[in-house]
Amino acid sequence: MDNVxxxxxxxxxxxxxxxxxxxxxxxxxxxxxxxxxxxxYLYFEEMNVDPQKAKDPNRDRFVLSxxxxxxxxYAVLSLKGYIPSKDLKTLRxxxxxxxxxxxxxxxxxxxxxxxxxxxxxxxxxxxxxSAKVQKKDFRVYAMLxxxxxxxxxxxxxxxxxxxxxxxxxxVVVDNNNLQIDGSVKEICSPYPIDEKFxxxxxxxxxxxxxxxxxxxxxxxxxRETKGKPTAIIAKSVKGKGVSxxxxxxxxxxxAPNEEQYKQAMAELExxxxxxx
Amino acid sequence: xxxAMRDVFxxxxxxxxxxxxxxxxDADLGSATRALKFKDVCPERFLDxxxxxxxxxxxxxxxxxxxxxxxxxxxxxxITGRAFDQVRNTVAHGNLNVKLVGTHNGVCVGYDGAxxxxxxxxxxxxxxxxxxxLVPADAKETEMAIKAAIAYxxxxxxxxxxxxxxxxxxxxYKFCIGKGEVLRDGTDVAIxxxxxxxxxxxxxxxILLKDGVHASVVNICSIKPIDRKLIVEVAKRTKxxxxxxxxxxxxxxxxxxSEILSVEWPVPxxxxxxxxxxxxxxxxxxxxxxxxxxxxxxxxxxxxF
Ligand SMILES: Cc1ncc(C[n+]2csc(CCOP(=O)(O)OP(=O)(O)O)c2C)c(N)n1
Ligand SMILES: [Mg+2]
Numbered sequence: 001m002d003n004v005x006x007x008x009x010x011x012x013x014x015x016x017x018x019x020x021x022x023x024x025x026x027x028x029x030x031x032x033x034x035x036x037x038x039x040x041y042l043y044f045e046e047m048n049v050d051p052q053k054a055k056d057p058n059r060d061r062f063v064l065s066x067x068x069x070x071x072x073x074y075a076v077l078s079l080k081g082y083i084p085s086k087d088l089k090t091l092r093x094x095x096x097x098x099x100x101x102x103x104x105x106x107x108x109x110x111x112x113x114x115x116x117x118x119x120x121x122x123x124x125x126x127x128x129x130s131a132k133v134q135k136k137d138f139r140v141y142a143m144l145x146x147x148x149x150x151x152x153x154x155x156x157x158x159x160x161x162x163x164x165x166x167x168x169x170x171v172v173v174d175n176n177n178l179q180i181d182g183s184v185k186e187i188c189s190p191y192p193i194d195e196k197f198x199x200x201x202x203x204x205x206x207x208x209x210x211x212x213x214x215x216x217x218x219x220x221x222x223r224e225t226k227g228k229p230t231a232i233i234a235k236s237v238k239g240k241g242v243s244x245x246x247x248x249x250x251x252x253x254x255a256p257n258e259e260q261y262k263q264a265m266a267e268l269e270x271x272x273x274x275x276x
Numbered sequence: 277x278x279x280a281m282r283d284v285f286x287x288x289x290x291x292x293x294x295x296x297x298x299x300x301x302d303a304d305l306g307s308a309t310r311a312l313k314f315k316d317v318c319p320e321r322f323l324d325x326x327x328x329x330x331x332x333x334x335x336x337x338x339x340x341x342x343x344x345x346x347x348x349x350x351x352x353x354x355i356t357g358r359a360f361d362q363v364r365n366t367v368a369h370g371n372l373n374v375k376l377v378g379t380h381n382g383v384c385v386g387y388d389g390a391x392x393x394x395x396x397x398x399x400x401x402x403x404x405x406x407x408x409x410l411v412p413a414d415a416k417e418t419e420m421a422i423k424a425a426i427a428y429x430x431x432x433x434x435x436x437x438x439x440x441x442x443x444x445x446x447x448x449y450k451f452c453i454g455k456g457e458v459l460r461d462g463t464d465v466a467i468x469x470x471x472x473x474x475x476x477x478x479x480x481x482x483i484l485l486k487d488g489v490h491a492s493v494v495n496i497c498s499i500k501p502i503d504r505k506l507i508v509e510v511a512k513r514t515k516x517x518x519x520x521x522x523x524x525x526x527x528x529x530x531x532x533x534s535e536i537l538s539v540e541w542p543v544p545x546x547x548x549x550x551x552x553x554x555x556x557x558x559x560x561x562x563x564x565x566x567x568x569x570x571x572x573x574x575x576x577x578x579x580x581f
Contacts, residue, residue: 026387067391092387094558094566100389115391116358117327147304150326180304181312181324187304188326 001044003212004275009079010040011272014241015265016075016088022261024071024092027100030251031145032072034176034209034236039076041215042141051081054108060138061127063112065120066145066174067101068253073110074098082109118151120144121171125157128169128229139223143172147179149190155200161229162201169229170222171202174209176238178249197231209236242267280440281472282379284418286310289347292426293318299339301325303332303350308438309379311349329354333362333376340372345426351385352378352394352435356401367431368404375425376401377434382522383555383563384439384472393555399527401433402500408432408453409500411529413474414444417497420451428453437522439560441475444495456503458510462490465578466510469520470496470529473548473569477520480574491578502532508540517545518577522569525549546577 001009013036021027043049047060064073071091078085083098090096097106101115111127114120124142131138148154161169173193177183184190194204203225207214215234222230238252239245242264256264279287290313292298299321306312306324315322325332329350336346348355355378356363367374378397385393401409410425410432412418418436425432444459459474460481469477474495481491492510496502511517517537519530530547537543550567564570 024387092389092557094556094562096557100387100557101391103390113391115389116354147327150304150328152328152330179327180308181302181306184326187324188328 006040006044006212008272008275009044010037011241011268011275012079013040013072013075015268016078016085017071018242018256018261018264018268020071020074020088020091021255023089025255026092027071027255028068028253029071029255030178030238030245031066031174031176032069033240033242033245034238035069035072035143035174036240037210037212038143038172038174038215038234039072041212041219043076043080045216046219047141048138051109054082058136058138061111061124061140063120063124063140063142064102064114065124065142066117066148067114067120070100070102073102077109080109083107117145117148118153121154122157124169125161125166128161128166129164131168132166139168139170141170141172143174145179146173146175146177146184146190146193149173149193150188158197158200158202165227166229167226170219170232171229172232172234174236175233176236178238178247178252180252182249193233201228202231203228204231204233206233206235209234210240241271278440278443279415281412281415281418281437282310284415285377285379285422285436286313288419288422289314290317293321295345295426297343297345298426299323299344299346301332301336301346301348303327303329303354305350309349309377329358330362333359334366336374337366337370337372340374345373345375347375347377349377349379351392352381352397353392356394356397356433360400364404368406371406371430373429373431375432375434377436379436380438381435382437382472383567384437384522384560385555386560386563387557389557390554395524395550395555396527397435398499398521398523398529399531402527402532406431407500409435410453410497411435411471411499412497413471413495414441416443416445416447416449417451420449421497424451424453435471437472439472441472444475444478451497453498454501454503455498456506457495458492458506459495460491460493462492463514464490465516465518465581466492466494466514467518467520467574467578468494468496468507468529468533470499471522473520473522476569476571477574479571480578483571483575484578489578496529499529499532502536504536507533507536511537511541511543515543516581517543518548518574519545520548520574523549524552526552544581546580548574548577
């Protein structure tokens with residue numbers, strides 16, 4: 001996919017995030033929107049995955065360690081063909097398989113159940129380790145929130161991955177600088193994030209999370225890096241693509257009402273037309 | 277309109293600010309737990325630890341040894357589950373004066389789904405030596421349980437619901453750790469319940485009365501220590517017990533009651549609770565039906581004897 005096609009796909013993904021959370025009347029749009037471009041790149045360019053062979057043992061794996069961004073994950077799984085798009089409207093509804101947080105037992109394409117922050121990265125390390133032990137060449141990707149970095153387990157997992165040189169593991173930090181109570185910097189600063197991962201023996205790349213040239217180059221570099229895991233620190237805008245949600249802490253875990261839904265969809269429609 | 281119990285928690289915290297020893301800890305869920313209310317009135321004794329529950333419990337332990345009364349707050353699943361070892365080995369083993377508060381528990385967490393719905397927290401906390409476990413049944417009892425927990429010296433786990441339930445207690449209600457409460461007297465069966473299920477137990481008893489069944493209703497807020505004497509007394513009087521909790525039937529109130537009665541006064545018991553499964557996403561009221569936690573289900577259990 002060229003950059004324009006990627007941008008169009010990411011724009012569709014953002015619409016789906018709005019549709020999902022609007023219909024659920026709850027959920028997490030902010031951190032789903034900030035992750036939308038990277039999720040698009042992972043599923044449409046980077047990862048070796050095929051919805052027709054969803055259980056292929058040699059497929060690449062993705063762990064959404066920031067599990068609350070489930071609307072973003074479900075949207076990309078739907079666009080990729082794992083989930084019928086009509087089901088997106090059932091997010092968080094009773095008896096829907098689209099749970100508030102990703103559930104691998106019920107949702108095709110979900111490689112790990114998540115929702116309790118800080119735990120997904122360890123599972124990703126386990127997957128990467130299994131490829132090494134079994135001499136397989138699949139790759140493993142994990143996406144973390146920047147607030148999530150406050151969990152000690154993240155650093156236990158990172159120390160292990162760095163110490164064991166797991167070069168088939170790429171960790172992406174969605175660095176939108178916000179958590180629930182405010183800015184990560186003020187609450188318990190994880191900065192400098194890049195220096196921390198470097199100290200844990202990661203190869204570190206800083207990028208703009210919404211620039212497909214930089215995203216492409218970073219994943220290529222990660223693939224070519226041998227002997228070390230890679231951490232991509234992706235500077236992002238929480239709520240990206242919907243003007244009133246951008247950089248607004250209040251949109252972490254709140255659904256748009258009807259009026260806000262219409263405005264958000266109109267903005268994304270317009271953005272899509274501009275790309276055509 | 278009754279108040280949501282978590283709102284009562286936030287308001288009671290604000291009242292407690294007059295006690296200079298009190299310090300409130302939050303793990304990035306203060307808006308949901310209502311702990312942020314305390315920040316508004318007393319920012320100097322509000323600590324936002326960040327998304328680090330294990331660290332929060334450890335910090336609380338340290339604070340408690342330096343003459344402070346820390347109240348560590350987050351969802352029940354994180355304070356009792358994520359930080360279990362810190363609770364067990366640092367707080368409880370040292371018998372430290374730390375208050376652990378979980379405001380989202382059972383299936384009433386709702387839309388967030390299984391990962392956020394603690395259905396085993398009472399079992400976990402009850403199993404740890406030194407730990408006091410309190411599960412209030414309405415707004416007033418929430419306020420009184422918080423105040424009792426602060427007055428008590430030692431570790432306490434408070435399970436406070438996210439939702440509102442009908443008021444059971446009047447303004448003059450006195451709560452005492454270790455004491456249960458008879459809300460309704462009947463000799464055919466005793467319904468022993470805790471937390472948000474107590475108002476449903478009363479509802480069930482009222483319906484049963486129309487069918488000529490006289491049920492006692494006993495509210496147990498203090499799950500540990502538990503009122504052994506009262507439980508044995510009602511078992512003697514009614515000869516049949518139904519326990520009711522928004523929690524797995526493994527290790528919760530039902531187990532606590534059975535542990536006492538099987539030794540002191542064996543009677544048949546039925547358990548209304550979550551049947552060894554995880555929760556799911558949905559509206560709280562719908563989930564209470566799905567997991568068979570309504571007055572109807574209590575009545576069915578009573579009629580199964
Ligand atoms: C262990 C744990 N503690 C608390 C929460 C509640 N929670 C959900 S999202 C969130 C904030 C996450 O912030 P961040 O990682 O920066 O995510 P993003 O900004 O990308 O949405 C919190 C505290 C949780 N899901 N898991
Ligand atoms: Mg963030």
